[in-house]
Amino acid sequence: MSASPTARRILVVDDDERERASASRALAGAGHAVDTAATRAEVVSLLGQHAYDLVLSDLKMPELNGPVLYQLLRDSVRGSAPPVIFALEKGFTPEYANFLMRQAAPVLMKPVPAGDLCLAVERLLPARPASPPGVAGPASTPLG
Numbered sequence: 001m002s003a004s005p006t007a008r009r010i011l012v013v014d015d016d017e018r019e020r021a022s023a024s025r026a027l028a029g030a031g032h033a034v035d036t037a038a039t040r041a042e043v044v045s046l047l048g049q050h051a052y053d054l055v056l057s058d059l060k061m062p063e064l065n066g067p068v069l070y071q072l073l074r075d076s077v078r079g080s081a082p083p084v085i086f087a088l089e090k091g092f093t094p095e096y097a098n099f100l101m102r103q104a105a106p107v108l109m110k111p112v113p114a115g116d117l118c119l120a121v122e123r124l125l126p127a128r129p130a131s132p133p134g135v136a137g138p139a140s141t142p143l144g
Contacts, residue, residue, distance in 0.1 A: 008053035008125050009033045011082075013043055013069065015061045019087070019110060023056055026114035027121065040064045040072070047076040053125055056117070059088040059096060059107070067099050083124050087112050 010032050014020045020036045027034045035050065037043045040063050046052075055073065059066040066086055073081040085106045088096075100107060106120055 007031045007033055008121070009035070009050055010121070011043070011046060011050075011052045011055045012036045013055060013057040013061075013064065014038065014087070015058060015064075019058065019112075022114070023087075023112065023117060026112075026117050027056075029114070030118045030121070032121070040068075043069070043072065044076065047073070051077075052082045054082050054121060055084045056121075057084060057086055058110075059086040059092065059100075066096065066103075066105075070099075070103060085117075085120050085124065 010027050012020055012023045012027070012034060013036075014023070015038050017038070020038065024034045024036050035046050035052075037046055043064065055069070057064075057066065057069050064072070066084075070081075070084065073084070083105075084103075085108060086100065087108045087110050089110045106124065108116055108120060
């Protein structure tokens with residue numbers, strides 16, 4: 001499915017292939033352009049290639065946990081870093097709880113239902129209006 005004119009570019013970061021695929025399908029089905037990454041190296045590479053409107057990331061991964069990802073986004077992105085939604089399984093340490101409270105980042109519990117994910121994205125990224133006919137603008141710029 002091609003991205004709609006009001007689509008957003010979203011990066012999905014998770015070391016679990018099933019979670020990445022599920023989130024990618026849900027977001028692409030909602031009309032967004034989606035890239036996925038499983039490792040820090042993939043994230044760095046993709047951040048060098050694209051500007052993202054939002055990042056969905058697993059909070060607890062071996063080499064790229066939430067705090068490390070947040071710092072990486074701030075260091076890699078010119079201007080302001082995109083908002084991040086974190087996904088996690090039950091139970092997390094007080095360290096992660098403090099991090100999430102400081103960042104005020106939305107959290108979704110795994111497995112994330114497609115409807116909940118799309119609703120969270122809509123709340124963070126309201127739809128952009130389409131450009132009037134004959135007027136070029138960000139909404140009519142290809143995401144490829």
